[in-house]
Amino acid sequence: MGRMIRFERVTKRYADGTTAVDDLSFEVAEGELVTLVGPSGCGKTTTMKMVNRLIEPTGGRIFVDGQDIAEVDPVRLRRRIGYVIQQVGLFPHKTVLENTATVPHLLGVKRSAARARAAELLALVGLDPSVHGDRYPEQLSGGQRQRVGVARALAADPPVLLMDEPFGAVDPVVREHLQSEFLKLQSEVRKTVLFVTHDIEEAVRLGDRIAVYGQGRIEQFDAPATVLGAPATPYVADFVGADRGLKRLSVTPVEPGDLEQPPIVHLDDALPRELGSRWAVVLDRDDNLHGWISAGQAAGGTGTVGDHARRMEAWLPVGASLKQAFATMLQHDAGWIAVIDREERGRFLGVLTPARLHEALRRSIDADARDVPRTDVDLETVG
């Protein structure tokens, strides 16, 4: 694969003496998505804007597709570089379709062809052109506007895309959705992408490689797993560890020792008068999980436990991650989840409560801080 973007000892010193980018060298391969991540003010946006000459470097050279961009007319350069920013900057008085068709139209593509292409692109970013195409930007949600921004940047089919916090202004749920859509889109269009974010999760999720910025320089430039697993400097370790708890959630397995043992009854049992607690777990003859029964259902009833028990949908195999356990709890709005053995065809092992989940997470974070090697999450059970 060729190199599409190359920085050669690039420096940007602003007129007031601020060194925003300091002797920076790196390369982005054709079709590669590189995320630039770092705290506010570290020089990410400056780096990005030098690629399409919105900002001129004070030292060094930048090449796009082998050409020194200092020698390329900025307007012509920008035709080959799509640009998506947080405040999408759609024309308010133009429809979504017209907004998307703007650039091809400017480039001399016939109006009808430009509109047909725009409709295709809208569909590609998950908007139905027949529904949204004739709307105006103010008639869209924030997430939909960002999608139009992406479609418009792709309209001239540029080989390079610059994206500056494109999903920064939408709520976390929409954001995750846009990220997955964008990954899918990128697997089809394979643009060379520079993507600025201050969110390490986003950087890890999207990037083929991540450039972690310190002040004006790159502290580490590696694949996501390397950045997370082998931070090059204490600064990087600190930066990627900022939300260590959340990360531990997905790498910490549910272990038998984390579980509580609630009262147990069997399907064939005669309905007990007293459960001895507010609820009990119901198992079948083989001690496999069937469901649960509440004290209220048991009180004063007749017949067997099986006549009154409810199925339990919130369950997980042991070895699944705490993150999955948490998601299962939320999904079923359950106060606890059942944990079963995988090897023995679903033998019931115990229940995980929110308090136990939290304890397990605390232990994992403490062990991490003490550098104790961890038990791996069972990858087969990670959805």
Ligand SMILES: Nc1ncnc2c1ncn2[C@@H]1O[C@H](COP(=O)(O)OP(=O)(O)OP(=O)(O)O)[C@@H](O)[C@H]1O
């Ligand atoms: N026109 C300017 N004149 C002087 N200093 C500037 C100018 N633009 C940016 N800077 C400074 O350069 C440094 C890098 O800014 P830049 O916008 O590239 O950072 P960033 O990493 O993109 O930050 P953010 O995530 O907050 O956008 C900052 O210290 C900033 O204050």
